[in-house]
Each structure stands twice: as structure tokens, then as C-alpha cells.
Amino acid sequence: MTISAKSISLELGGKKILDNISMDVRPGEILSIIGPNGAGKTSLLNVLSGNIKSHNGNVSYNNTPLESISIQERAYIRSVMSQFQSIAFDYSVEDILQMGWLDHSHKDIKEDLSAFQNRVIKECDMENLIHQKFNTLSGGEQRRVHFARTLLQLWQPANTKDQNYLLLDEPFSNLDLVHKVKMMESIKAKASSGTGILMILHDLNLAYSFSNKILLLKNGRVIEQGETKKMLSARLLARAYETFISIDENPINIRYY
Amino acid sequence: MESIRKLSFQTSQFLSFVSKNQILLMSLLFVSMIFFSLLAITFGSYGLSIVDFLLGKTSDIQNTVLTEIRLPRVILSGLAGASLGISGAALQGLFRNPLADPGLIGVSAGAALGATLMIVLGGDIFSQYSLGVFFIPLAAIAGSSLVILMLYFMTKGFGYEGVTYMLLVGIAINAIAGVGIGILTYISSDSELRSLTFWTMGSFGGVTWPLLIPVILIIALAIIIMIPYSRQLDLLQLGEPEAFRLGVDVQKLKYTIILTCAASVGASVALSGMIGFVGLIVPHLTRLLGGVNHNYVLPGSALMGAALMIIADLIARIIIQPAELPIGLITSAIGSPFFLWLIFKIKKL
Numbered sequence: 001m002t003i004s005a006k007s008i009s010l011e012l013g014g015k016k017i018l019d020n021i022s023m024d025v026r027p028g029e030i031l032s033i034i035g036p037n038g039a040g041k042t043s044l045l046n047v048l049s050g051n052i053k054s055h056n057g058n059v060s061y062n063n064t065p066l067e068s069i070s071i072q073e074r075a076y077i078r079s080v081m082s083q084f085q086s087i088a089f090d091y092s093v094e095d096i097l098q099m100g101w102l103d104h105s106h107k108d109i110k111e112d113l114s115a116f117q118n119r120v121i122k123e124c125d126m127e128n129l130i131h132q133k134f135n136t137l138s139g140g141e142q143r144r145v146h147f148a149r150t151l152l153q154l155w156q157p158a159n160t161k162d163q164n165y166l167l168l169d170e171p172f173s174n175l176d177l178v179h180k181v182k183m184m185e186s187i188k189a190k191a192s193s194g195t196g197i198l199m200i201l202h203d204l205n206l207a208y209s210f211s212n213k214i215l216l217l218k219n220g221r222v223i224e225q226g227e228t229k230k231m232l233s234a235r236l237l238a239r240a241y242e243t244f245i246s247i248d249e250n251p252i253n254i255r256y257y
Numbered sequence: 258m259e260s261i262r263k264l265s266f267q268t269s270q271f272l273s274f275v276s277k278n279q280i281l282l283m284s285l286l287f288v289s290m291i292f293f294s295l296l297a298i299t300f301g302s303y304g305l306s307i308v309d310f311l312l313g314k315t316s317d318i319q320n321t322v323l324t325e326i327r328l329p330r331v332i333l334s335g336l337a338g339a340s341l342g343i344s345g346a347a348l349q350g351l352f353r354n355p356l357a358d359p360g361l362i363g364v365s366a367g368a369a370l371g372a373t374l375m376i377v378l379g380g381d382i383f384s385q386y387s388l389g390v391f392f393i394p395l396a397a398i399a400g401s402s403l404v405i406l407m408l409y410f411m412t413k414g415f416g417y418e419g420v421t422y423m424l425l426v427g428i429a430i431n432a433i434a435g436v437g438i439g440i441l442t443y444i445s446s447d448s449e450l451r452s453l454t455f456w457t458m459g460s461f462g463g464v465t466w467p468l469l470i471p472v473i474l475i476i477a478l479a480i481i482i483m484i485p486y487s488r489q490l491d492l493l494q495l496g497e498p499e500a501f502r503l504g505v506d507v508q509k510l511k512y513t514i515i516l517t518c519a520a521s522v523g524a525s526v527a528l529s530g531m532i533g534f535v536g537l538i539v540p541h542l543t544r545l546l547g548g549v550n551h552n553y554v555l556p557g558s559a560l561m562g563a564a565l566m567i568i569a570d571l572i573a574r575i576i577i578q579p580a581e582l583p584i585g586l587i588t589s590a591i592g593s594p595f596f597l598w599l600i601f602k603i604k605k606l
Contacts, residue, residue, distance in 0.1 A: 051498050075504030085496045088353045089549040099492055099503065103272050110272055153503065 001163045002026050003078070003196060007057035008047055010040075010220075017043045018054065019220040025196040027163055030187065032199045032207040035217035036241050041200045042082070044217065045169055048198065049080045062163050075102055077162060079153035081146050082169040086135070093129050093137070093145050097121075100152035109157070116155050123186055124148045125179065140174040147171060147183060154195065165196040172206065184210055208232060216240050274488060279553040282546055286560035290335065293564050297331045297571040298323065302579055329469050334461045334570040334584075335563040337529045338539070340476045340521035342562020345536025346543065346554050347483055350490035351514045352423065356599065358537035359522045362408060362423055363430030364401045365533075368519075368526035369456045370434040371400020373441045391471045398475070398523030404430055405515045458583030459530035461570050472524045479521035480559055486513055487551035532585045534592020535562060541599070 003025040010018040018040045025031055025048070033041045046052040048059055050066050059066040061077055069077070079100070087096075097120075101113050121130055124144055129137065134145065147168075154164050166187070172180045188210065191197050201207040207214060208228055215225040218240045224231060237245045299305055305323050309315045315323070341359060348357040348364075359365050375396030407430075412423055435457070442453045454460075489510050492500040497507050522536075543557040566584075573582040 046498070049502060051501060071501065071506050072504040075502065078502075080499075080502045082498065084499070087494050088349075088355060089494060089544070091491075091494065091549055095491075095548075095550060096495075098274060099495060101272065102504070113272075 001062050003048060003059065003061055003165055003198070004063075005048060005057065005059050008044070008054040008059065009056040010043055010047060010052065010054045012043075017220050018047065020057070021217075021220075021222055022057075023215060023222070023225060025165055025198045027196045028191055028194050029213060030191050030197045030199065030211040031213045031215060032201045032211035033215045033217055034201055034204060034207050034240075035223075038219075039217040039240075040220040041217055042169055043220075045080070045082070045167055045198065045200060049078060049167055050074055061165070075153065076164070078165040078167060079150040080167045080169075081143075081150045081171055084142065084146060091134050093126070093132055093134050096134050096145055097130075097149050097152060100149035102153060102155075104157050104160075106157050112157065113152070113155060117152060120148050120151050123182075124151075125182055138174075140176060140179065143171070143174055144179060144183070147186075151186065151190070154190075161194075163194070163196070165198065166190060168197070168199045170200055170202065172201070172203065180206075204237070273552070274491075274550055275552045276548070279547045279550075279557070283553070283557055283560060286557060286564055290560055290564040290567065293567040293571070294331050294335065297334070297567050298327050300571060301327065301574050325465070329464045329466055330461045330570070331567055332473070333464045333469060333528055334566045336473060336476050337459075337461070337525040337532060338535060338562035338564070338566025338569075339480065339559040340525040340562075341532065341535040341566075342539035342543075342558035342560075343480055343483060343555055344518040344522050345562075346540035346551070346558040347486075347490065347514050347518055348536070349540055350493065350551055350554075351511065353494060354423070355541070355603065356424060356537070356596075358534065359401075359518065360531060360533045360536060361431075361596075362427035363404050363434065364519065364522050365526050365531040366431045366434035366438075367404030368397040368401040368523040369531050370437045371403075371523065372397040372527045373438050373456060374400075377441050377445045390467050393468075394472055394475055394524040394527040397527035398520050401523040401526070402516065402519040405519050409511070409515065454583055456530045458585035459532035459588075460581070460584060461529050462581065464528055468528060472528050475524040476521045479517040479524075482513065483517040483521075484555050486510060487555050490514070490551040490555075530585070532566075533589045534596065535566065535588050537599075538588075538592050538595050539565065541595075 005021060005023050008018055008021045009016070021044060023031075033044065035041055043052065047054045050059070050071075061069060061074075066074075097117055103109070121127060124147065126144060126148060129141060129145065134142065137145065150166060150168075154166065156162060156164075168187070171183060171187070175183065184206075187197060187199075199207075199211070201211075208231075211228055213226065214228050214231040216223045216231065216236065223240050224236055232247060234245050234247050295307060299307060303322050305319060305327065306315070307323075310320065310323055344359050344364075345357070348359065348362070349355055351357075372393050375393050379392060379396075408423055408426055411426055438456050439453055442456065489500070489505045492503045492505050493507070493510065495503070500510075501507050539562040540554060540558045543554055543561050547553055547557060569587050570584055573584045573587055576582060
């Protein structure tokens, strides 16, 4: 029961983007991908989500090869939050959230989804946004709405418990500190309920402070991956980012609750 | 996978994304469409009474005028309005661009060129085959499909950068088709071909049942196929990768919308010529009234387009009696300033 990638390689326009990558996203685990710009982090996420087909290797979800899962069926087992384009029409925030509603063909689905949506709105602190037009929101607020939508996409009726996954590309960009912490809490809660989580992060402090595992990517290759503690090496990071890096244990610690 | 569910966007028996307000609005639009139809059948250069007709108190001439002239004309105007309205809405959704309109991007012009070519080159074949009445609409559909497919490839699958490009291609196609239709109407002595004004300004006059029935079938089919894709058009607004992640088969969605729009626009242009700006204004009015989600905007635009076109044709018929205004003159008079305003508004955003 994992997302499992085996020897993935990807070339775009003659350039090697990903080179022989093998990795797993396990249930209940938070895996963060870090690495310098152009390392291939987003491409890796797109291959895992099925948006881009890798040239070699294969991706499987819960032991089923990705190609043999239909486009529709994939929507139930993984949701993705990535960088977004602007939206041409004046959808309300609620409309955007409802785009995450999948049809589960059971009788009280509308009530169940509405109830779950209200909980998510509260959890993400969005009560004041819900009736606004999406296009009038700030960049950070728009990201929070999209995050809430990806949570809604993973909703399951009480009688089903399929293993699902949440893939996040830079979820915290543009967020203020309070909402960053709130989103982190949501992600942690999602992980402890069994969802497997993969994140692309640029902030190394964030990545190390709340992921179970780290994958360090550079030039399309995995430099090292493993438990967060084992990955905490200044030499390793210096090799990836080609700059001097030092690690201190939190000299100043500002906490937000 | 142990449990394979089928994600359906279409037959969601428990989930619907249309609000009560929107259902009410659509019912109102439907009622006004029926009301305008009755008005349009009653009024004109020759006064008729539907009540008398139903009671059988009308003369033979009155019956003929009603069933062979007035009724087909009202049905055609409603159909053309519905097809242009819903196609405009669907294309705007597909291109993710509120400026898309079957007329502006050259789809109507492609259809008109296809139809005129068929009339001139086809000669007598219409009368020789039983399905001959389908030939002109099919040629028009071929023309409109060609234009949409060309747009599709030139903008690399309606990619985000293709917005300006698409409108420029539309200008070019409109010009090319205009020349083609102009030459054909002047060199041909064929009485079937009608005038240049008919093709460029449109008219609902002179339509007969044998020509109308295939067009009714084609447009009805296109609309029936198109409406269940509403939810997927909504999801597409998040961007193609996002729509894919939410389970939308983006390629299939694109081809379906392209073909159904080409079919409904082509079929209506074949009988009524090019009527500008309807596909632009109608979806915008529909959104202004009741919201932007396509579950409402697609059917709403069809109803609104039909209602407006029926009343516009009535005005065109009675305003300068006994002569008739070209219908396209009315729609363009309202539509072109609206288009300017829209450009202005989008630029400010």
C-alpha cells in the first residue's frame, strides 16, 4: 500500500529532467522533496500524479500500475495542489471548493459533503472568505482555498476506506505565519489519519521540522533519501545546494498557536 | 484495486451543482421563450390568431401562413439563438476566455463558406437523394469544424498563450471566408444561393420544413451531448493539469465541445446565415443573471439565446413593414459596443 516509483526517467526537449529515480510514498508518512531550483522536483510530482508520462520505469498506486487506473479513478486516490493559473470567470470561493467534490453515488452525499466542507472551512479558517469571489482574493488566500479543495477531493464515505495520497507543490508559499501553521496542522492530521503525503518544499527548516522522510534531489537524481534525522547533515545539503550550510538547533524559537 | 468506482460527472443522481435560484431563472427563461414564440407567431405583416387556429376558425390561407411560413421561421430563430448561445458559452469555457464567440473566431464564417460552396458546386444533387437536405448543413458543419480544428492546432490545443492569437486567426478567417462567399454569390446564377446580405447579416425568412427538420435534429443532438459536460467545463477553469487531476479526460472533453459546437453552429448558419455577437452577449447576460457555473450557463444560454433571437426576429420583421431588417444588423448594433465594453473591462482587471 504505497505510491511506488521504480527507476523513473524523464527527458524533455533532449534534456534529462529525471534520471533513474526510485521512491515510495507510504501511508501516514510525510515525505518532503527538497533540492535546488531545476532539480526536477515538480516534474517528479507530475510523473507521480500521472500528468506526465515517464519514459522509463513505472509508477504504481497500492500495487496497481498507474496506467491501468482510469483518469476518473485516479481522482479518488490522490489529490494534488500545485501552482495555479488565474481563473477567467467570477467563481465564488464556495464554487471552487465544490470543484473538489467527487461523486460517490450514495444517498446522503450532498449532506455529508456539505458537513465535511463546513469542517474544512473552519479548520482552514476560511469563514470570511467563503462568499467572496475567488478572483478578488490575495495569492495566499487563493492557495488556502485550493488546499481546502484538495482536502475535499479526498473525502470518503464512512463505509469506504481506500488508501489515498496528498501531493503538494510548495503548499506554504505566500502564506502568513499563522496560516502556515494552520495548514501544517491540517497536513499532519491528514497524515495521522492514514493518508500518504508528499510535499515539495523550499524552506529547509520547515521540511526538517515536520516530515518523517526527506528526499534530496539534484539535477534529476536522488542524492540521498531517508528518515529525517539521518538526512540532517550539513555536508549532504552543502553538496546539493553547492553553498556553505550550517545547522544550529533553533537559537530563537518563535511559536504561534 | 479492490473497489473500482466509476466517477461520473454526468448522471450524478445525488449531487447537483445548480442552485434553486438558477433553476427558477431557467424556468423563467423557458416561459419567456414560449411567450415570445407565441407573440412571434401572432404578429407580422399578416395578422394571425393562435386561438382561432386551435379552434379551427381560420381560413386555409391563414393556416398555410401559420404552419408553413410563420412556425418554421420562429422555430429556426429559436434554434439559431439556442445554438449560438450555448456554443458561445461552451467555447468561452473551453478557451477559458470570455471573448470567444463563434462569429468572432471565424467558426460561423467557416460554416457559411462550407454551405455556399456546397450550394454552388453541389448543383442538383439535393433533389436526387433522399438525404439531400442534409448536404448543406453537413457542408456547413465541415466548414466550421475545419476552422475550430485549425484554431486548436494553431493555439497548441487552446493553450493559455493562445488567447490573442485565436482572435487574430478569427479576423483572418472571417476575411478569407468573406471573400469566398462574396465571389460565390456574384459568379453564381443559382437561385438557391441567395444574396450576400443573407450570408453576412443573416435571415430567418424563406425556410421550409424539409430544410428545417435536419437542422432541428442536428442542433438538438448537439445540445443534448454538450450539456452533460458542464461540470467538466467548470473543472477545466482550474487549468488543464488540475482538471485532469480531478478526473477529467481533458482530450475527450475538448473534442466533444469542438464537435458539438461546430455541428450546432454549422447547422444554424446553413439556414440562417451569419448572425454576429449572439454567442458573445448571451452567455455574458446569462452569467450576469445567475452565476458562472456551466451547469447553469450552458442550458441558460441556450434558453436565453432562443428567447432573445425570437423577439429580435419579430422586431426585424415588424419595425419597417413591409420591408425587413437583416437580423444580423440588430444583433451587431447591440453586440459590437458590448464587445468594446468587454475589452475595456478585461483590460482593467
